[in-house]
Amino acid sequence: xxxxxxxxxxxxxxxxxxxxxxxxxxxxxxxxxxxxxxxxxxxxxxxxxxxxxxxxxxxxxxxxxxxxxxxxxxxxxxxxxxxxxxxxxxxxxxxxxxxxxxxxxxxxxxxxxxxxxxxxxxxxxxxxxxxxxxxxxxxxxxxxxxxxxxxxxxxxxxxxxxxxxxxxxxxxxxxxxxxxxxxxxxxxxxxxxxxxxxxxxxxxxxxxxxxxxxxxxxxxxxxxxxxxxxxxxxxxxxxxxxxxxxxxxxxxx
Amino acid sequence: xxxxxxxxxxxxxxxxxxxxxxxxxxxxxxxxxxxxxxxxxxxxxxxxxxxxxxxxxxxxxxxxxxxxxxxxxxxxxxxxxxxxxxxxxxxxxxxxxxxxxxxxxxxxxxxxxxxxxxxxxxxxxxxxxxxxxxxxxxxxxxxxxxxxxxxxxxxxxxxxxxxxxxxxxxxxxxxxxxxxxxxxxxxxxxxxxxxxxxxxxxxxxxxxxxxxxxxxxxxxxxxxxxxxxxxxxxxxxxxxxxxxxxxxxxxxxxxxxxxxxxxxxxxxxxxxxxxxxxxxxxxxxxxxxxxxxxxxxxxxxxxxxxxxxxxxxxxxxxxxxxxxxxxxxxxxxxxxxxxxxxxxxxxxxxxxxxxxx
Numbered sequence: 001x002x003x004x005x006x007x008x009x010x011x012x013x014x015x016x017x018x019x020x021x022x023x024x025x026x027x028x029x030x031x032x033x034x035x036x037x038x039x040x041x042x043x044x045x046x047x048x049x050x051x052x053x054x055x056x057x058x059x060x061x062x063x064x065x066x067x068x069x070x071x072x073x074x075x076x077x078x079x080x081x082x083x084x085x086x087x088x089x090x091x092x093x094x095x096x097x098x099x100x101x102x103x104x105x106x107x108x109x110x111x112x113x114x115x116x117x118x119x120x121x122x123x124x125x126x127x128x129x130x131x132x133x134x135x136x137x138x139x140x141x142x143x144x145x146x147x148x149x150x151x152x153x154x155x156x157x158x159x160x161x162x163x164x165x166x167x168x169x170x171x172x173x174x175x176x177x178x179x180x181x182x183x184x185x186x187x188x189x190x191x192x193x194x195x196x197x198x199x200x201x202x203x204x205x206x207x208x209x210x211x212x213x214x215x216x217x218x219x220x221x222x223x224x225x226x227x228x229x230x231x232x233x234x235x236x237x238x239x240x241x242x243x244x245x246x247x248x249x250x251x252x253x
Numbered sequence: 254x255x256x257x258x259x260x261x262x263x264x265x266x267x268x269x270x271x272x273x274x275x276x277x278x279x280x281x282x283x284x285x286x287x288x289x290x291x292x293x294x295x296x297x298x299x300x301x302x303x304x305x306x307x308x309x310x311x312x313x314x315x316x317x318x319x320x321x322x323x324x325x326x327x328x329x330x331x332x333x334x335x336x337x338x339x340x341x342x343x344x345x346x347x348x349x350x351x352x353x354x355x356x357x358x359x360x361x362x363x364x365x366x367x368x369x370x371x372x373x374x375x376x377x378x379x380x381x382x383x384x385x386x387x388x389x390x391x392x393x394x395x396x397x398x399x400x401x402x403x404x405x406x407x408x409x410x411x412x413x414x415x416x417x418x419x420x421x422x423x424x425x426x427x428x429x430x431x432x433x434x435x436x437x438x439x440x441x442x443x444x445x446x447x448x449x450x451x452x453x454x455x456x457x458x459x460x461x462x463x464x465x466x467x468x469x470x471x472x473x474x475x476x477x478x479x480x481x482x483x484x485x486x487x488x489x490x491x492x493x494x495x496x497x498x499x500x501x502x503x504x505x506x507x508x509x510x511x512x513x514x515x516x517x518x519x520x521x522x523x524x525x526x527x528x529x530x531x532x533x534x535x536x537x538x539x540x541x542x543x544x545x546x547x548x549x550x551x552x553x554x555x556x557x558x559x560x561x562x563x564x565x566x567x568x569x570x571x572x573x574x575x576x577x578x579x580x581x582x583x584x585x586x587x588x589x590x591x592x593x594x595x596x597x598x599x600x601x602x603x604x605x606x607x608x609x610x
Contacts, residue, residue, distance in 0.1 A: 081488070090477065101489050104490055114470035168489060
C-alpha cells in the first residue's frame with residue numbers, strides 16, 4: 001500500500017521550473033531514494049512534501065489524505081518527520097533537550113497549565129525524557145545526552161538530528177542528504193542506522209548524493225533531472241537505465 | 254529537579270523580607286518607595302525576558318503596553334461619568350457594581366469606575382491589542398520585528414501625548430487608591446508603604462513563579478527551540494506562530510498589570526511612561542541580565558531601576574541605559590550575571606573575539 005503518494009507536483013520560482021509534474025509513491029516500510037544532479041529539484045520536492053513550500057499544482061497524499069499546502073507543524077503532526085541538509089539543531093540546548101523537542105507533538109501540556117506547574121506536567125516531561133533516551137539508545141548516542149548538541153562532531157550532530165526526527169515517531173521519515181559531510185566510516189554507520197530505522201517499520205524518503213549508500217539501502221529510486229522525473233525503479237534497473245546513465249556520465253561518443 | 258528550580262525563589266522571598274526588615278531597623282524605610290516602583294518595572298522586565306531571552310523575539314514597544322494599562326485604569330478611575338449617569342449603559346454599569354462615587358479634590362461627587370473594574374478592563378485591553386497586533390507583527394524577524402514594535406510604541410506614545418482626555422503632556426493625576434482586599438490597598442500613603450512594598454514584590458514573585466514553571470516545561474523548551482532554529486522547530490510539530498503570540502500576549506499582560514498598579518501607587522501617570530526610551534531601558538535590562546536568564550533580569554531590573562529612581566544617574570538617566578545597551582552588546586552579549594562571566598572577562602582581556610548571541 002502506498003503511504004505517500006505524490007501526484008503531478010509542480011513548483012516554479014520566477015522563470016525557473018524547479019519541479020514539474022513529478023509523481024511517485026512511497027510504500028509502507030520501504031526506503032525510497034531521490035537522486036539527480038545538483039539543481040534537479042530534489043530539495044524543492046522535499047520542501048513541498050514537508051510543507052516548507054506550497055506547490056503550484058499537484059497533490060501530496062499521506063495515508064490517502066491530502067497534505068499539500070499544510071504548514072510544516074501540521075504535516076509533522078500527521079506523521080512526517082524530516083532532517084535538514086544543513087544540520088538544524090537547536091543551539092544552547094543539550095542533545096537530550098534537542099531530541100525531546102521531537103517528543104513535543106506527543107505532549108499535551110498547554111501554555112497555561114505549564115505556567116501553573118500542575119503535577120501532571122512533570123510526569124509527562126519525565127515520560128518524554130525517557131522516550132527520548134530510548135531513541136538515543138537505539139541510535140547508540142545516549143552517551144551524548146547531556147552534551148550541548150551544537151558542540152558535538154558533525155557525524156554525531158547528524159545522529160542527534162536523526163534521533164530528534166525519530167522521537168516524533170513518524171510513519172514517514174524524510175532525510176535530506178544524511179551523509180553529507182560525513183567520512184566513509186560515518187557514512188557506513190549512517191547507512192546501517194537508516195536500515196535499522198526501516199526495520200522498525202518506518203518508511204523513508206531519502207535525498208542523497210552518495211551513490212554507494214543509495215544503491216545499498218534503497219528499495220526503489222526516483223531519478224530527477226531539471227525538475228522532471230526520469231526514472232522510478234529498483235536500484236539495479238536504475239543503474240542500467242539509459243537516460244540515467246546519460247545524465248550522470250554524459251553522452252556516449 | 255523541582256526543588257532546584259524553586260530554591261532561588263525562596264531565597265529571593267527571604268531577601269525581600271530581609272531588605273524590608275533592614276530598612277525598618279536602620280530607619281531607611283524611605284527606600285521602600287523606590288523599591289516598590291522598581292518592583293513594578295521588574296514585572297515588565299520578567300515578561301520581556303520570556304519574550305526576548307527565551308522565545309527570541311525582540312520587542313521595542315513594551316512601554317506601550319505598560320502605558321495602555323496605566324492610562325486606561327487612570328482614565329477610568331478619574332473620568333467623571335455623572336453627566337452621563339442616565340445613559341443606559343452607564344446606569345447598567347452602575348447597577349452591576351462597576352462604578353462608585355468618590356469625592357473629588359473640591360468636595361464634589363464624582364461617578365467613576367471601581368479600580369477593580371478599571372484594572373480588568375485595562376489589562377484585557379492590553380491583552381487584546383497585543384493579540385491583534387501580535388498576529389501579523391510576529392511574522393517579522395530580527396530588525397523588522399524591532400522596527401514594527403518600535404512603531405507600535407511610538408503610536409501609543411503619540412496618542413497619550415496628543416489626547417487631551419489623557420492629559421497631554423501633564424498626564425493623568427488624582428488617581429484613587431486601589432483597594433485589592435479590605436486590608437490591602439495600592440496607594441502612595443506613607444502609612445501603607447510597607448504593605449505596598451509587599452504587594453508589588455508579591456506580584457513579581459507570582460510572575461517569576463509562573464515564568465519559572467513555563468521555562469522549565471515542554472512549552473519553555475519549545476520556546477527555546479524557536480529561538481534557536483524556528484524552521485526546525487516548526488518541522489518538529491511546534492506551532493511556532495502560536496507560541497510566539499502567546500508569549501507576546503503574556504508579556505503584554507505582565508506589562509499592563511505593572512502599569513495599572515504603579516499608576517495607582519503613584520496616583521497618576523505621565524506620557525514619559527510610554528516613551529521609547531522606557532522600552533529601550535527594559536530591553537537594556539534584559540540584556541544586562543543575560544537575555545535567557547530570568548534571575549539575571551530580576552536582579553539587574555531591581556538594581557538599575559532602584560539606582561535610576563533614587564536619581565543616581567541624574568540628568569543622564571536615559572543616556573546611562575542607552576550606554577549600558579551598547580556596552581553589553583559589544584563586550585558581554587551574554588549578560589553580566591552569566592555563569593561564565595570570569596571566562597568571558599579573560600577572553601575579553603586576551604583580546605579574543607566574543608561569540609555573538
